[in-house]
Amino acid sequence: KKPAGRLPPGPPGLPLLANIFDLPQKEQWKTFTEWGRKYGPITHVSALGQSVVVLNDVNAASEMLDKKSTIYSDRPVLVMGGELTGWKDTLALTRYGDRFKEYRKHMHSVMGSRTNIEKTHGLFETEALEFLKRVLRKPQDLAENIRKTAGAIILQITYGYKPKEENDDFVDLVDVAIHQFSEITEPNAYLVDLFPPLQYVPSWFPGATFKKTAQSYYQTLQDMAEQPMNFVRKQIAAGEAPPSLVANLLDRQNTSEQERNIKWAAASMYSGGADTLSSALVLSERPTQTVSALYSFYLALTIYPEAQRKAQAEIDAVVGSDRLPTFADRASLPYVEALVNEVLRWGTVAPLGLPHTVTQDDIHDGYFIEKGTIVLANIKGMLHNPDVYPDPWEFKPERFIASEGKPAEQDPRACCFGFGRRICPGLLLADATVWASIVMSIAVFDVERKVVNGVEIVPEPKYSDGIISHPEHFECVVKPRSAKTEALILAH
Numbered sequence: 298k299k300p301a302g303r304l305p306p307g308p309p310g311l312p313l314l315a316n317i318f319d320l321p322q323k324e325q326w327k328t329f330t331e332w333g334r335k336y337g338p339i340t341h342v343s344a345l346g347q348s349v350v351v352l353n354d355v356n357a358a359s360e361m362l363d364k365k366s367t368i369y370s371d372r373p374v375l376v377m378g379g380e381l382t383g384w385k386d387t388l389a390l391t392r393y394g395d396r397f398k399e400y401r402k403h404m405h406s407v408m409g410s411r412t413n414i415e416k417t418h419g420l421f422e423t424e425a426l427e428f429l430k431r432v433l434r435k436p437q438d439l440a441e442n443i444r445k446t447a448g449a450i451i452l453q454i455t456y457g458y459k460p461k462e463e464n465d466d467f468v469d470l471v472d473v474a475i476h477q478f479s480e481i482t483e484p485n486a487y488l489v490d491l492f493p494p495l496q497y498v499p500s501w502f503p504g505a506t507f508k509k510t511a512q513s514y515y516q517t518l519q520d521m522a523e524q525p526m527n528f529v530r531k532q533i534a535a536g537e538a539p540p541s542l543v544a545n546l547l548d549r550q551n552t553s554e555q556e557r558n559i560k561w562a563a564a565s566m567y568s569g570g571a572d573t574l575s576s577a578l579v580l581s582e583r584p585t586q587t588v589s590a591l592y593s594f595y596l597a598l599t600i601y602p603e604a605q606r607k608a609q610a611e612i613d614a615v616v617g618s619d620r621l622p623t624f625a626d627r628a629s630l631p632y633v634e635a636l637v638n639e640v641l642r643w644g645t646v647a648p649l650g651l652p653h654t655v656t657q658d659d660i661h662d663g664y665f666i667e668k669g670t671i672v673l674a675n676i677k678g679m680l681h682n683p684d685v686y687p688d689p690w691e692f693k694p695e696r697f698i699a700s701e702g703k704p705a706e707q708d709p710r711a712c713c714f715g716f717g718r719r720i721c722p723g724l725l726l727a728d729a730t731v732w733a734s735i736v737m738s739i740a741v742f743d744v745e746r747k748v749v750n751g752v753e754i755v756p757e758p759k760y761s762d763g764i765i766s767h768p769e770h771f772e773c774v775v776k777p778r779s780a781k782t783e784a785l786i787l788a789h
């Protein structure tokens with residue numbers, strides 16, 4: 298079909314197949330950054346009749362996705378990833394509309410404002426302390442310790458449920474479900490996502506095994522959403538339910554549609570926080586977004602010991618060594634704040650955010666954007682743009698502290714949580730979790746390089762590919778700064 302206006306510039310492509318060979322399978326953000334340099338901040342490509350617009354600049358993304366959010370807030374339809382396996386019912390894949398709004402309202406009620414988050418500060422502090430204890434017990438299991446912390450926080454806020462330290466039924470169920478989601482959303486994993494009519498093939502038809510897989514994954518997902526709901530229902534009946542998203546909302550006369558929306562809003566909290574969207578993290582490691590950020594933090598401290606020393610000096614001066622830092626200290630710790638910003642920038646968690654689609658034809662900046670176009674924001678490119686962040690691959694918290702004649706560089710939150718009506722609903726919770734875990738870790742631990750045969754090993758920052766990106770496994774040594782800090786952890 299001929300476009301009804303001038304398309305944004307982009308690679309020329311082939312007749313008929315258009316840009317199908319230009320679309321990279323791996324590290325897409327790198328290719329997108331090159332397009333940005335070559336064609337400008339708004340680039341267009343198309344493949345098999347699907348238009349894709351890539352945004353390479355924070356302002357361009359904000360002009361389109363924030364300012365015109367009423368039409369740029371839909372999501373593409375995934376056949377295997379969403380329709381057949383039921384994941385379409387979670388927020389991240391829900392089409393723009395009434396259900397979407399209701400889910401977001403529910404989530405907002407527990408984590409959408411500073412006031413809600415402040416009410417939960419105690420929980421973040423307690424869980425950050427639990428985290429320190431886990432690290433003390435098993436310093437070698439850093440990724441697993443971080444994952445448990447993020448999971449425990451989200452399950453408590455969502456269902457008022459505190460998971461067991463090992464082999465927790467709900468946690469295991471979510472893990473299986475997320476593992477399945479990662480598998481079905483790997484690029485080109487299922488033919489049916491390239492040729493949607495295949496979904497109508499009956500399941501007994503030879504070659505239609507994907508339908509059986511879909512049915513089994515569908516069941517896992519239903520269990521993941523239903524079982525913790527039943528836990529809360531029982532607690533309510535017994536008059537024992539602590540406040541949580543589900544308990545606060547279920548405790549009324551709900552219609553079945555309302556109950557359904559509570560169930561899926563809750564399931565989206567966990568699977569959003571616990572990384573539904575990771576197509577890269579198959580196998581045993583399934584870090585959440587928050588996990589990815591914290592893992593980056595440990596990686597940064599291992600490579601850049603001077604950042605750790607400066608942060609420790611600040612904490613020692615402000616908090617002293619007789620107690621652990623709390624949220625009440627946050628405003629007095631500007632270097633730690635800058636370090637948290639740098640973790641969110643340097644260790645970009647969601648390189649391309651999630652795709653938005655546009656619900657009506659638009660003329661934007663003089664370009665024609667057709668209804669149904671997929672819009673991707675190259676967040677990793679934006680956060681490593683040398684014009685905005687000089688020496689973008691260096692970990693330098695100082696860049697976020699204004700000094701004489703030099704303003705602070707742009708806050709990574711301008712793009713790292715996405716845009717418009719789809720902006721990450723967990724951003725305040727993520728911010729508080731990351732801050733609490735970072736400040737407490739710096740206060741009590743030294744992160745050091747591993748020494749092998751007298752030689753210090755400096756890890757290379759390597760990141761996994763996929764919707765959620767996290768540092769690949771690296772070696773470091775985490776130990777208490779002193780007997781006094783160790784006692785401080787154990788005293789609580």
Ligand code: HEM
Binds near residue numbers: 451569722
């Ligand atoms: C450092 C941590 C995190 C980062 C960097 C992050 C980033 C993002 C980004 C970039 C998006 C896509 C936004 C868009 O489409 O424009 C997103 C969506 C989402 N995030 Fe987060 N996130 C984080 C933590 C969390 C947490 C802790 C939760 C849950 C408690 C969460 C729940 C979600 C959900 C449910 C969506 C889908 C929203 C929708 O489709 O409307 N995220 N996040």
